[in-house]
Amino acid sequence: MNWRIIYFSERVRSDVLALPPGIRADYLRLAELMEEHGADLRMPHSKAMGSGLFELRPKGPEGIGRVFYCTQVGQMIVVLHSFVKKTQRTPNNELDIATRRLKEVKNAK
Structure with missing residues (x-):
């Protein structure tokens, strides 16, 4: 069975497609690999961020x-948040958004 990618909201989907x-x-390309292989x-x-949160690391x-x-x-696979990095470290506010949405997804089960 293949994996399926869904988005936390229509806004998240729009933000990803606006990268x-x-x-x-x-x-x-990476999303296609995840749909096929997990x-x-x-x-x-990809990198595990802890507590069930992962980051996909696309470059261009x-x-x-x-x-x-x-x-x-x-x-x-639920896509929670996306952004373009401008610094070496992931900004806390970006991580906070993803973590907050992760909690919402977990509580909705």
């Missing part, structure tokens, strides 16, 4: 993007 073209293309791509494509000529996601029972 710069090169980053978006890499995201779509969510556990590992480094350098415009820079580096991050797309946070989690998994659910039934082989579903």
